[in-house]
Structure formats: C-alpha cells, structure tokens
Amino acid sequence: MPSNPSPSNSCRFEGCTLTGALSVTTSVCDSISVVHGPSGCAHHNFSLLHTTGIDNDRITFPRLVSSGMQDAEIVFGGEEALERAIRSAVSDNASVIYVLSTCIAETIGDDVKAVCSRDWGVPVIPIPTAGFLGGSFQKGVNNALLAVAGSAPISSQGVRLPGLVNIIGEKNLEFEVEENYREVVRLLSLLGLRVNLRFVHRIRADEIARLGSASFNILRDEDLGVIGEELSRRFGTPAVTSFPAGFSGTLKFLETAAGIYGADPAEAIAKERQVQEFLIRDFADIAGLAISADHLVDGSSCNLAVREITGLLDMEVVRDGARVPIPPVPPVGTTGIKRMLHRWRRAVHA
Amino acid sequence: MPANRIMMKQIALYGKGGIGKSTTSANLSAALSLQGYDVLQIGCDPKRDSTRMLMHGNFIPTVMDLVRERGEAQLRKEDVVHNGFNGVRCVEAGGPEPGVGCAGRGIIATFQILEKFGALSGDVIVYDVLGDVVCGGFAMPMREGYAQEIYLVTSGELMSLYAANNICKAIKRLSSRVKSTCRLAGVICNARNMPREEELVAEFALRVNSSLVEFIPRDRIVQLAELNKQTVIEYAQESSQALHYRSLAACVIKNTNLTIPSPLEIDALESLALEFM
Structure with a gap:
C-alpha cells in the first residue's frame, strides 16, 4: 500500500485492474489464475503478490499461469495460447480456474468468454480486467468479487x-x-x-x-x-x-450492525466506550503536543478519525509540529487507533 | 537497364477495397521491371494475393505464416522474398484469418523482419496496402523510412472517392510530423467506365492538391490475363491496356510532384460527384 498518499498524485490510487482482480482470485487457495496476456503481466503481479504476502507473514506462492502471448498471438489471435494455459491449469488440479484478460488481449478482441465456456471439467470463470478501458485497481477487485460470487449457488x-x-x-x-x-x-x-x-x-x-x-x-x-x-x-x-473508522465510527458500527441483526447494542457500546476511555488515559503522556500531519485530506474519513483523536488528546495540528505517521487509510476500530497512537508515541519519543 | 540508376523510390498504393490496387500494383511492377528497374513488391494485406499474378497464380508463403510455423529465428531472407515475373521480387506480409488477431500488428512485424534481413532494397519498392488505413499498422508503409510517395487508386464512384479522401486525411496527418517524408504523389483512376469519370477524378485530384497521373480504362483483357494467371504486361504486352500500365510506370519514375493533400469535407465531396453526374 502507498506509504505517502499525496493527494496531488492521485494516479497512485488508480492502479492496474489486473492486479486488483488478482488480489482477490489468488486468495482462493485451491484456484489457479490464468493471466491471458504477455508473460510480463503475470510476472510483475506474481512478484507483487508474493512480496506483499511475505510482508503479511504469508510465505506462499500465488498460483498464476500466463498464456504467454507473443507477437504471433497478437497477429493471429491468442485464443489457442489461452486454451493451452487453461489445460495446464486443469492438469495442475485446480478446483476452479479464473481467467483474467489483459489490455492487449482485449485490444485484439480475443473471445475469452467463449474459450472459458467450453467443458473443461472444472469451473473456468472469465474476469474482464483490461485496465486501458478506464478501470482501476478497485474495478479489478470488484469485477473479481462479482465473478467469484457468481459461482456461489443461489x-x-x-x-x-x-x-x-x-x-x-x-x-x-x-x-x-x-x-x-x-x-x-x-x-x-x-x-x-x-x-x-x-x-x-x-x-x-x-x-x-x-x-x-x-x-x-x-x-x-x-x-x-x-x-x-x-x-x-x-x-x-x-x-x-x-x-469502522475512528472512535465514534466504531460505536456507530456496533449500533448499525446490531440494528441490521435486530439486537440491542447498548451493552456492547458501553463496553467499547470504556475501552476507548481507557485508551485515552493510557496515552496521556503524548496529550497536548503539537503535531504535524500535513498530508491529511480535508473531509476524508482518515482525516475525520485522526482529528477526532487529536481533539480527545488536546493535540494541535500545526505545520511545524512533531512529525507523526498518518496511515494511508483510516485506522480500523479502536485497536487501529491504538496502534496508530503507539506509532505516534514512538515518533514523539524518538 | 535504364540509362541512369535512380535513387531508390518507395511508393505505396492505397484505395478502397476491390478497386484494383493489386492488379494495378502487379502491372506497374511488371512494367517497371521491363524498363530495367529492380523492383520489390510487398503485399500488405492479409488476403495475400497482391503478388499472385507476378507469381503465375501461386500464393507465396507469407511472412506472418512463416513466423508462426517456424519462429522468427529460423527465417531466412530467401524464405520470404520470392522471384516472380521478370525478376520482380515478391513479398506477402499475410496476417490472421478474418475476425481474429490484429492484422495491423502483422504489417508492423513484417516490416521489422524485412528490415532485419535488409530486404527493403532495389530501384523501386511498391507497397500494395489494403483498403482503408484502419489502424496504425496499415499506416506503417507511410511512415518515415518507407514509402515517401503515396498513390491513391480510385474510380469515379462516390464510395471509392470517399475512401481516397480518407487516405488523404491520413497522409496529411502523417506529413505534419517532424521528419516525415510521406507525401501524396498522385491519383490513379482505375475506371468503372462511368460517363465523365476521368474528368471527375481529375477534378478530385486537383481539389485535394494533387493530379491525375494515369487513367486506366476498364478492359476485359485484365480478366483474361488474370484467368491465365499473368499480369496484363506479361499476357498482352502490346495491348492498349498494357500501354496504360507502362505509361503509369514511366510517370512514377519521373514524378516529382509530391504534395501535402487537402482532404475535402464530405459535403464538398458529394457536391463534386454531383457536378459530374
């Protein structure tokens, strides 16, 4: 994830549709994802997924197969190359195969759906992931989730x-x-x-x-x-x-979830509020400091969660205050805030 | 042999599908070869039939088919360049079956392979390109280093003029690029024998800032020659039709009237066609 989410460089957040989809499909552990495109499209995603997995203490190899399109496949069409890649995935005992297209495969008009719809003996599910059509990383995530959801029985x-x-x-x-x-x-x-x-x-x-x-x-x-x-x-x-984001967001989350489920949230909210009050007391040593948080985006949910905490700790956000790390996305729940405050404490006392 | 060798000329023939580009190209190449020039004709169309009459009815293996079957590393120059009528060297780019793949990329890949082999040589290179400039790949022959002289093949029919006018747009756009040497060299009227057809196409040529370089009448000798798997130049060398192709060949060699075209708006094109009805 980006560590310096400068709002002036929002293209960093758009990303590659294929990568977004692979972040979903490779998390179905007994599946194989076939990337229909040049081998480089699979390679750099393999590297990214593998290194990110290691970062999160998952030493696993993402199961990717590339159809390895080269110049001849671009000129004559890549459907035969895709068939070979799917056959390879089938012989590798995949429970389900996800076929992800790439920019070049969709540019030349390969009929990925038609190839996938043949009887392969296992489900072969196509996912459109050509980023040049205006998609983003999130679009890839959404397309993959929709495709995977489609395989759940009604x-x-x-x-x-x-x-x-x-x-x-x-x-x-x-x-x-x-x-x-x-x-x-x-x-x-x-x-x-x-x-x-x-x-x-x-x-x-x-x-x-x-x-x-x-x-x-x-x-x-x-x-x-x-x-x-x-x-x-x-x-x-x-x-x-x-x-949930932020203290009040966490309490609201409990209220909303209970409301949907039809339960009474009062006891849960009271308990969580106690946890939050204890947390504020626990970080009294950094209360009242002036901090610098210059890349908070006005109105963003991350901003709201962080401003709420600085308010509770009587902190002032100024240009030349103590530099503390602001997470790229809102901290999740009360515990997310706790981890952020631990980092702030380390930064202040460093 | 011609009295004086010339600087290598690279010309490309563009025009609406079915208008007679391949027939004109093959006869032009044959006529040039008889005038002593070393000619290379490159068919830039997946249909692969540009050079067939020069090869006495044979379809030569295309560059793209050979790449697919053997791999580029195994290819040699002699696999892709074939000697046809009177030593005219023939190449077919080839490409995918209709409806799959990317034919434009096939043209680009073919050019890269021909460059690698040093095959783009001779006195005249004739590029015979498919109907419309549908994508960047089919504009490849117009790019720097390839054809500097573009000939439009058209009849007096509106749709044929419309396609020719569209190609003028492509030439204009390409010619505006730095270092571009691509220019419009003239208009060839491959007639349908419509009334006032020569006048109409000549006027169209003037309006797009060019000139009519040859009027080729419709003649059944063309079909007869093709049924005998030959160009008109070979089949009926003394026929009046062959004279037109020889005249075109002489014009191509001498032509220095290279222009940046001024394509017409569709209304102007239709009004022009109406004037000559």
Whole structure:
C-alpha cells in the first residue's frame, strides 16, 4: 500500500485492474489464475503478490499461469495460447480456474468468454480486467468479487444462519489486513456474532457456497457498494457499508450492525466506550503536543478519525509540529487507533 | 537497364477495397521491371494475393505464416522474398484469418523482419496496402523510412472517392510530423467506365492538391490475363491496356510532384460527384 498518499498524485490510487482482480482470485487457495496476456503481466503481479504476502507473514506462492502471448498471438489471435494455459491449469488440479484478460488481449478482441465456456471439467470463470478501458485497481477487485460470487449457488438463499456474518472485500494487499480483520471479529463478538466467510481471503473454492448463509455482510469500505448491492439482490443479505473508522465510527458500527441483526447494542457500546476511555488515559503522556500531519485530506474519513483523536488528546495540528505517521487509510476500530497512537508515541519519543 | 540508376523510390498504393490496387500494383511492377528497374513488391494485406499474378497464380508463403510455423529465428531472407515475373521480387506480409488477431500488428512485424534481413532494397519498392488505413499498422508503409510517395487508386464512384479522401486525411496527418517524408504523389483512376469519370477524378485530384497521373480504362483483357494467371504486361504486352500500365510506370519514375493533400469535407465531396453526374 502507498506509504505517502499525496493527494496531488492521485494516479497512485488508480492502479492496474489486473492486479486488483488478482488480489482477490489468488486468495482462493485451491484456484489457479490464468493471466491471458504477455508473460510480463503475470510476472510483475506474481512478484507483487508474493512480496506483499511475505510482508503479511504469508510465505506462499500465488498460483498464476500466463498464456504467454507473443507477437504471433497478437497477429493471429491468442485464443489457442489461452486454451493451452487453461489445460495446464486443469492438469495442475485446480478446483476452479479464473481467467483474467489483459489490455492487449482485449485490444485484439480475443473471445475469452467463449474459450472459458467450453467443458473443461472444472469451473473456468472469465474476469474482464483490461485496465486501458478506464478501470482501476478497485474495478479489478470488484469485477473479481462479482465473478467469484457468481459461482456461489443461489440455493443457499433462505438458509441464512443466525449470528453469522460475511466479511466482504478485505484489502488483501494492505498492511495489517489480519489485524483489521481481528478487530472486526472482536467487535462482532461483543454483539454475539461470528464470521461465516471471509469473501475473499484465504478460503477454499468449496467455501464460496456458504456466501448466501450469513445474516448480513460487512463491506471493507464504501468502494464495494456495488458488491453489497449484488449480494443483496442475489441472496437478500443486507450490508454494513464499511469497516469502522475512528472512535465514534466504531460505536456507530456496533449500533448499525446490531440494528441490521435486530439486537440491542447498548451493552456492547458501553463496553467499547470504556475501552476507548481507557485508551485515552493510557496515552496521556503524548496529550497536548503539537503535531504535524500535513498530508491529511480535508473531509476524508482518515482525516475525520485522526482529528477526532487529536481533539480527545488536546493535540494541535500545526505545520511545524512533531512529525507523526498518518496511515494511508483510516485506522480500523479502536485497536487501529491504538496502534496508530503507539506509532505516534514512538515518533514523539524518538 | 535504364540509362541512369535512380535513387531508390518507395511508393505505396492505397484505395478502397476491390478497386484494383493489386492488379494495378502487379502491372506497374511488371512494367517497371521491363524498363530495367529492380523492383520489390510487398503485399500488405492479409488476403495475400497482391503478388499472385507476378507469381503465375501461386500464393507465396507469407511472412506472418512463416513466423508462426517456424519462429522468427529460423527465417531466412530467401524464405520470404520470392522471384516472380521478370525478376520482380515478391513479398506477402499475410496476417490472421478474418475476425481474429490484429492484422495491423502483422504489417508492423513484417516490416521489422524485412528490415532485419535488409530486404527493403532495389530501384523501386511498391507497397500494395489494403483498403482503408484502419489502424496504425496499415499506416506503417507511410511512415518515415518507407514509402515517401503515396498513390491513391480510385474510380469515379462516390464510395471509392470517399475512401481516397480518407487516405488523404491520413497522409496529411502523417506529413505534419517532424521528419516525415510521406507525401501524396498522385491519383490513379482505375475506371468503372462511368460517363465523365476521368474528368471527375481529375477534378478530385486537383481539389485535394494533387493530379491525375494515369487513367486506366476498364478492359476485359485484365480478366483474361488474370484467368491465365499473368499480369496484363506479361499476357498482352502490346495491348492498349498494357500501354496504360507502362505509361503509369514511366510517370512514377519521373514524378516529382509530391504534395501535402487537402482532404475535402464530405459535403464538398458529394457536391463534386454531383457536378459530374
């Protein structure tokens, strides 16, 4: 994830549609993702996914196959090369194969859907991921989630299990993806709720069938609105639109989740408020400091969460204050704020 | 042999599909060869039939087919360059079947391979390019280092003039680039025997800032020659039709009237066609 999210350089956030989709599909552990394009498209994504995985203590190799398009495939069409790559994935015992297109494959008009629709013996699911069509990293994530969701049986509608929640669209490449997940699990436990499925984070293909079984969904962030709507349409499952950001956002999250589930949030909110008050007292040593946080974007959810904390700690945000690290995305839950304040303390005392 | 060797001329023939570019190109190449020039004709169309009459009806293996079958590393110059009528060297770029792949990339790849082999040599290179300049690949022959002289092949029919006018737009755009040497060299009327056709095409040529370099009437000898798998130049060397191709060849060699075209607006083009109805 970007460490210096300068608002003047927003193109950093647009990214590659293919990479976004692969961040989802490679998290279906027994799947293989076929990248239909030149080998470089697979190579640099393999490197990125592998190194990001190591950063998050996952020493696994993303299962990618490239169709290895070269000049002859561009001139004569790449569908035969794609067939070879899919055959290779089938022989490698994939439970499901995701076929992701690239800019060049879609430019020359290869009919990826038609190749995928043949009888391969295992599901072969095409995902459109040509970035030149105006897509972004997020578009790739969304396209992949929609395609993977399409393989979940509708028959699971109507067998929703009480107390179970789906986590939708975790940012698999973000630093602290596991910590953020654990924080949401902790908050849900205050309401007596458990996670049904992490859609999609380190799951098996057969687990996708459980997608329609949850009482409600929790989206990682609001960019996944289209996924929430699709799951609501397919399974009738309502959604909380984002992970919690900031202290008040966390309390609001508990209230919203309880409201959707039909539970009383009072006890959970009271407990969490106590945790937050204890946290503020615990960081009294850095209260009242002047800090510099010059790349906070006005009105952003990250800004709101950070400003809330600086207010509670009587801090002043000034141009030449103590430089403290501002996270690129809002800290998740009370624990996310706690980790941020630990970093601030280290920076102040360094 | 011509009295004086000339600087290598690279010319390209563009025009609407089916207008007779390949017939004109093959006869032009044959006529030039009979005038003693060393000629290379390159068919830049996946249909691969540009040089067929020069090769006595044979389809030569295309550069792209050979790359696909053997791989570029295994290719030699003699695999892709074939000697046809009177020593005219023939190359077909080839390309994908209709509906798949990218034919334009095939043209670019062919040019890169011919460059690598040093095959782009001789007194005259004739590039015979498919109908419209549909993408950058089919503009390749107009780019720097290749054809500097573009000839439009057209009849007096509106759609044919429309295509020729579109090609003028491409030439104008390319000629505005720094170092570009691509220019419009003239208009060839491959007639449909419409009334006042020569006048119309001559006027069109003037309006786009060029000139009519040859009027080739419609003659069944062209079909007869093709049924005998020959160019008109070979099949009926003394025919009046062959005289037109020889006249065109002489004009191409002497032509120094290279211009940046001024394409017409569609209304102006239609009004022009109406004037000669």
